[in-house]
Amino acid sequence: MKRSLRQSMSGLHTWSGLLLGWLLFAITLSGTATVFRSEISGWMRPEVTAVAPPAKAIEAAVGWLARAHPKAAGWYLAAPDDRLATVQAVFDDPAAPAGYRDIALDPSTGSPDAMRATLGGEFLYRFHFELQLPYPWGRILASAAAMLMLIALISGIIIHARIFKDVFTLRPGKGKRSWLDAHNVLGVLALPFHLMITATGIVTLLTLTMPWAAMANYGQDLARTFAEQSPGLVSRPAAGTPETLAPIGPMLAEAERRFAGGRIGRVSIANPADANSVVTVANHDGDQLAYRQSTVSFDGGSGRVMGAYAESRPAQQTYAALYGLHMARFAPWVSRWLYFGCGLALAGTIATGLVLWLQARQGAAGPGHMLVARLNIGTIAGLPIAMLALLWGNRLLPFGLAGREGAEVSVFFWAWGAAILFGFLRPVRRAWIELFWVAAAGAALLPFASFALTGRGLWVAILGGDRLFWGFDLMLFALAALFAAIARKIAAHRAPAPRRRRTPAPA
Amino acid sequence: MSAAAALPLAFAGLALIGLSMDRHARQAARVARPARQRPAGWLLLILSLAASLAAPNWRFAIVEWIGLAAAAAGLVVLTLYGRPRALAPLALAAATLGAVAWIAALFQMVLATHS
Numbered sequence: 001m002k003r004s005l006r007q008s009m010s011g012l013h014t015w016s017g018l019l020l021g022w023l024l025f026a027i028t029l030s031g032t033a034t035v036f037r038s039e040i041s042g043w044m045r046p047e048v049t050a051v052a053p054p055a056k057a058i059e060a061a062v063g064w065l066a067r068a069h070p071k072a073a074g075w076y077l078a079a080p081d082d083r084l085a086t087v088q089a090v091f092d093d094p095a096a097p098a099g100y101r102d103i104a105l106d107p108s109t110g111s112p113d114a115m116r117a118t119l120g121g122e123f124l125y126r127f128h129f130e131l132q133l134p135y136p137w138g139r140i141l142a143s144a145a146a147m148l149m150l151i152a153l154i155s156g157i158i159i160h161a162r163i164f165k166d167v168f169t170l171r172p173g174k175g176k177r178s179w180l181d182a183h184n185v186l187g188v189l190a191l192p193f194h195l196m197i198t199a200t201g202i203v204t205l206l207t208l209t210m211p212w213a214a215m216a217n218y219g220q221d222l223a224r225t226f227a228e229q230s231p232g233l234v235s236r237p238a239a240g241t242p243e244t245l246a247p248i249g250p251m252l253a254e255a256e257r258r259f260a261g262g263r264i265g266r267v268s269i270a271n272p273a274d275a276n277s278v279v280t281v282a283n284h285d286g287d288q289l290a291y292r293q294s295t296v297s298f299d300g301g302s303g304r305v306m307g308a309y310a311e312s313r314p315a316q317q318t319y320a321a322l323y324g325l326h327m328a329r330f331a332p333w334v335s336r337w338l339y340f341g342c343g344l345a346l347a348g349t350i351a352t353g354l355v356l357w358l359q360a361r362q363g364a365a366g367p368g369h370m371l372v373a374r375l376n377i378g379t380i381a382g383l384p385i386a387m388l389a390l391l392w393g394n395r396l397l398p399f400g401l402a403g404r405e406g407a408e409v410s411v412f413f414w415a416w417g418a419a420i421l422f423g424f425l426r427p428v429r430r431a432w433i434e435l436f437w438v439a440a441a442g443a444a445l446l447p448f449a450s451f452a453l454t455g456r457g458l459w460v461a462i463l464g465g466d467r468l469f470w471g472f473d474l475m476l477f478a479l480a481a482l483f484a485a486i487a488r489k490i491a492a493h494r495a496p497a498p499r500r501r502r503t504p505a506p507a
Numbered sequence: 508m509s510a511a512a513a514l515p516l517a518f519a520g521l522a523l524i525g526l527s528m529d530r531h532a533r534q535a536a537r538v539a540r541p542a543r544q545r546p547a548g549w550l551l552l553i554l555s556l557a558a559s560l561a562a563p564n565w566r567f568a569i570v571e572w573i574g575l576a577a578a579a580a581g582l583v584v585l586t587l588y589g590r591p592r593a594l595a596p597l598a599l600a601a602a603t604l605g606a607v608a609w610i611a612a613l614f615q616m617v618l619a620t621h622s
Contacts, residue, residue, distance in 0.1 A: 165528065166528055166530045166531065167525070167528075167580075168521075168525045168528075168531055168580070168583050168584045168587050169530065169531075169584075169587075170584050170587070170588045172588070185584050189577050189580040189581055189584065190574075190577040190580075192573045192576075192577070193573060193574065193577060196573075288566075289564075289566045289567065289570070321566075325570065330567060331567075331570070332567065332571075334510050334571055334574075334575075335567065335570055335571045335574060338571065338574025338575065338577070338578060339574065341574070341577070341578060341581075342574055342577055345577070345581075
């Protein structure tokens with residue numbers, strides 16, 4: 001009885017892991033990098049050196065938007081904080097290819113003109129759950145992958161039940177046993193994190209993948225669903241008569257007073273040039289574990305308070321807490337690095353799992369095995385190269401290039417495609433080693449190239465207390481060391497000797 | 508700064524739990540004494556969690572502790588991998604360090620509430 005459960009779980013674990021393994025690796029690695037989304041955004045906009053208090057920066061941004069994009073139906077702004085200096089602005093713009101623009105604004109001038117056009121950390125964040133596919137397919141696929149991940153985690157606990165016995169075991173140089181040890185250690189030690197991040201990841205997309213509860217209660221009435229979900233939201237149709245916005249500074253000050261110690265987070269301005277404009281200020285997502293809690297709304301023309309709302313319904317609180325746990329906007333530095341480390345461990349669990357699938361089938365040489373072997377290379381070694389290529393593209397593409405932010409993304413995908421192709425063309429072992437050396441070189445040389453092109457190098461950053469830039473450079477050197485260590489490890493690994501047949505262990 | 512107490516305590520706790528397992532005890536060249544080491548290990552883990560929870564925001568603290576415990580477990584694995592015989596002395600040192608940091612943090616809290 002027990003044996004058959006173990007066996008069926010083994011099959012489930014193997015195939016749920018393999019089926020979307022490469023996708024899961026990409027989702028996990030981009031998500032892990034997204035832990036430092038603000039820092040990546042800051043690094044990718046080296047022209048920005050000004051710092052301004054959040055309210056001043058929002059004032060500057062609103063001033064620029066009122067001049068440059070007064071006709072937009074809404075401006076959605078995220079205030080700068082201790083991690084990111086720029087204001088992030090989203091607004092509709094018929095002239096933009098996507099119909100809307102998502103840009104960073106300088107905190108002192110409010111304008112985007114003096115900085116290079118880039119998506120910054122937003123690209124990896126979006127890729128993490130949209131996979132660069134049209135809405136809603138990317139999100140559905142990411143959600144399905146997360147569900148398979150949860151299945152793989154739970155079935156993994158069942159089939160590797162012995163992992164809790166000698167839980168700290170890592171035996172080097174024993175071929176498949178070593179891979180299995182690494183897979184178990186990486187998977188088990190941060191198991192609470194893995195379960196949490198996977199389950200909460202599913203929760204973030206729950207309204208898309210499981211809309212039936214809402215549909216049963218509200219039918220197709222989206223407006224009412226939305227209104228009851230966020231009862232604090234003040235919205236009203238445009239009046240059609242133009243009116244200028246009252247100064248936003250006093251509104252921000254009033255909102256901050258009501259947040260009682262909380263910071264200003266998001267500011268949205270609906271119908272900004274209309275008599276019925278509404279300014280809504282929400283507190284900072286990172287002020288509490290739960291995602292977005294309190295809002296204050298103002299009549300844009302007069303600056304009068306129209307309503308204030310603090311979420312207190314248990315179900316919404318629970319949802320917001322699970323959401324916040326996944327987004328980690330709250331995380332102080334120690335927790336943030338732990339999120340990063342645990343995320344890398346999860347990526348490592350997936351990568352070692354993919355390698356194990358092949359190890360368990362050594363000797364078999366069908367086209368399927370060939371495909372898995374090659375795709376493992378292109379994904380596990382290729383994706384870090386693609387992410388580094390994105391950063392290289394950010395530094396090397398000319399400043400005024402038309403569609404520059406899209407070109408950076410193209411560099412990412414071309415680099416990834418090239419790595420996959422390389423994996424198919426070279427002998428397997430050589431491809432692994434060479435690609436990891438490429439990644440190591442890409443990471444190690446980037447700080448120097450960045451210094452040459454921007455002047456914000458390591459020594460300058462250390463002497464000037466520029467934490468973002470020295471932190472980023474040291475991180476790149478650490479990654480280079482990691483990639484080089486992996487490349488050396490693979491090179492030192494002897495080609496597997498003719499295997500002594502033993503009873504096959506479950507993979 | 509509760510991590511300064513929570514991390515070494517978690518390391519010591521997990522190391523003791525590890526030393527109570529046959530294979531790891533052999534690796535560390537120890538005669539296994541599971542009866543005493545395992546409960547002591549769990550006690551240290553609980554102390555580590557308590558050190559984490561003595562922070563202004565307990566919700567943040569729980570999340571941080573789960574990560575710290577994973578990091579401590581990773582350190583135990585690396586120690587057993589590279590210097591297995593050092594595990595027992597390192598656990599003792601970590602427990603001492605953690606206890607000192609724990610008492611210091613407690614002292615600070617008492618001072619803060621009385622001033």
